[in-house]
Amino acid sequence: MNTRILEKLNELLESKMPFVAFRKPNDDVITVMVQEDDLLYDADGFKAEGFVFAPFDASKKEVLFPAHLINKTVYSFQETPRNFPSSFCQEDIKSKQGYLLLLEKSIAFIKDSTVEKIVVSRKESCAKSTENVAVLFQKLMTTYANAYVYLWVHPKVGTWLGASPEKLLEVEGNTLKTMSLAGTQPYLDTEKVVWKQKEITEQDLVTNFVIENLKPFITMMEASETYTVKAGSLLHLRTDIQGVLKPTTTLQKLIHHLHPTPAVCGVPKQEAKSFILENEGYDRRFYTGFMGELNMDERTCLYVNLRCMEITKETTFVYVGGGITTDSIPEKEWQETVSKSKTMKRIL
Numbered sequence: 001m002n003t004r005i006l007e008k009l010n011e012l013l014e015s016k017m018p019f020v021a022f023r024k025p026n027d028d029v030i031t032v033m034v035q036e037d038d039l040l041y042d043a044d045g046f047k048a049e050g051f052v053f054a055p056f057d058a059s060k061k062e063v064l065f066p067a068h069l070i071n072k073t074v075y076s077f078q079e080t081p082r083n084f085p086s087s088f089c090q091e092d093i094k095s096k097q098g099y100l101l102l103l104e105k106s107i108a109f110i111k112d113s114t115v116e117k118i119v120v121s122r123k124e125s126c127a128k129s130t131e132n133v134a135v136l137f138q139k140l141m142t143t144y145a146n147a148y149v150y151l152w153v154h155p156k157v158g159t160w161l162g163a164s165p166e167k168l169l170e171v172e173g174n175t176l177k178t179m180s181l182a183g184t185q186p187y188l189d190t191e192k193v194v195w196k197q198k199e200i201t202e203q204d205l206v207t208n209f210v211i212e213n214l215k216p217f218i219t220m221m222e223a224s225e226t227y228t229v230k231a232g233s234l235l236h237l238r239t240d241i242q243g244v245l246k247p248t249t250t251l252q253k254l255i256h257h258l259h260p261t262p263a264v265c266g267v268p269k270q271e272a273k274s275f276i277l278e279n280e281g282y283d284r285r286f287y288t289g290f291m292g293e294l295n296m297d298e299r300t301c302l303y304v305n306l307r308c309m310e311i312t313k314e315t316t317f318v319y320v321g322g323g324i325t326t327d328s329i330p331e332k333e334w335q336e337t338v339s340k341s342k343t344m345k346r347i348l
Contacts (some may be wrong), residue, residue, distance in 0.1 A: 005075050007029060009228040013153065018065060020051050022150040022289075023077060023141050024301075030141075035065045038155055043121055046251040049295040052302070053152055053160075056260055056284040057277065061157035062156055067296055068089045076330055077141065095122065096334060102279060109275060110326055117205050118266040118275055121321025123282050124341060126309075128316050129348045133317040139347040144232050148303040150291065160286055162308030163343060165231035166263060168253060168290045171300045174245045176254070180265050182208040182231075182323055183237040184336050191228045193235060205325075206262040209269070210241055215259040218243035232307070232343045251300060254291075257305040263323070264288035264304060285310070287319035307343040318344045 009032075018035040022136025033051050041064045043052050050070060054062035106118045129136060131262050136143045137151040140163045147163035170177040183199030203226060211223060221243035229238045265288070287310075292302035310317040320337040 005032075005077070006134050006138065008032065008073075009137065009151070012131065013133060016155045018154040019180075020053075020065065020150060021137060022148065025146045025148055028076060028078050030077045030292070032073045032075070032332075033073045034073075035064055036069045036071065040154075040156055041066050041069075043294060046255055046294060051292070051296075052074065052294045053154075053157075053286060053291045053334070054259075054289045055286050056264070056288040058259065061156060062289075064294070083299065093123065096140065098281070098287070099334055100330045103324060103333050104283070104329065105279060106324045106348050107326065107328055107330070110324065113271065115271050115275070116266065116267045116325065117202060117262055118324045119262070119264050119288075119321050120270045120280060120324055121284065121319060122280075122337060123284075123285065123287075124318045124320065126268075126316045126318055126345065127157050127346060128311070128314065130334060133311060136347050141284040142248075142308075143347065144343070146229075147231060147307070148292075152291065160305075160308060161311060162305060163232065163304045164306045164308070165229070166304040166306055168261070168292075168302040168304050169258060169300070170302070171245070171254070172298070175242065176214070176245055177240070177242045178210060178214075178258070179241060180239045180261070180263065181236050182206045184322065184340065185235050186339055187230055187233050187235050191230055191235060193228060195228075198325060199237060201327065202323045202325055203239070207239045207241075209262045209267055210258065214241070214243065214254075216341065217253060217257070218245055219250040220244045233346075234339060234343070251295070255302075259290060261304070262290060264306070264321070266323075267277045276337060282318070288321070307340065309344045316348065 021032045023030045032240035042061050042120045043064045048064055051065040052062050102120055106120050140149045144163040147165050149163045152160045166181045167179055182203040224240040226237050226239045228235055286305055287308055290302045291305055294300050308319055318341050320340040321335050322336045
């Protein structure tokens with residue numbers, strides 16, 4: 001990343017003004033949007049225009065940088081992807097024990113209910129990096145070329161940084177594109193891998209949920225074959241889904257029916273979400289929410305807020321989770337969250 005962009009980001013960080021910088025997957029430009037004031041705005045039922053940053057819990061308000069208050073600058077970005085040395089927080093035994101208990105409780109709940117999948121997560125506290133936030137953003141971009149990488153700052157809300165592999169939805173004209181993404185295993189120098197039945201089942205649940213929830217709103221629906229994709233040091237199963245929007249379909253309806261998806265919540269959605277809110281023991285805030293351009297230039301492109309961290313004055317919080325089914329083994333699910341946390345920890 002050139003010096004001019006780093007200087008701009010550092011200038012914005014010092015100014016305490018709300019802004020977002022992002023780079024879309026496999027793109028060669030960085031977009032920076034700065035809000036002209038430091039007030040809080042919402043998306044007005046997703047009818048407004050601007051950049052939206054929404055929480056996991058839809059009962060809580062999203063934050064919008066309104067288009068008419070945004071100063072937008074686009075920078076070219078070309079840098080060879082590279083890996084940085086891994087840096088790990090010391091494993092918190094108490095945190096592990098608590099998460100294993102949550103996993104056991106989740107599996108028992110699935111076996112005794114109609115719920116087929118629950119995504120449970122945890123928040124891990126790490127020492128704050130000695131490098132500034134702009135440099136961490138640069139590291140994420142050069143490490144995760146095929147992810148949606150962002151740096152989002154609002155002085156009244158906080159500082160968030162992430163590299164998401166999952167698109168929630170993209171709407172342009174009357175065309176909708178989305179995906180289902182689930183299943184995880186480490187990347188070991190090849191994408192030609194064998195997937196276990198647990199991950200295949202998990203992916204099928206997500207795909208079926210997306211298709212069923214979109215049926216009332218789109219026609220000519222198409223779903224690709226499921227394939228393996230690389231996201232940093234991990235592999236996932238992905239299915240691409242698209243269709244034509246019916247004239248009565250609104251963004252609010254689409255988002256209400258898709259968010260949160262089974263990839264971050266569970267199936268059925270409401271039962272899984274209730275279990276999460278009652279048992280996870282912490283507030284996810286914007287982790288597993290979504291962000292992106294809303295109704296800008298007659299287009300909406302939103303990504304799920306995965307592989308992210310929240311940066312405070314005192315510490316850095318890394319958020320990770322995993323999908324739980326009846327086939328889940330608690331120790332393996334714990335290790336999956338450890339693998340996922342490397343996405344963020346390796347740049348600290």
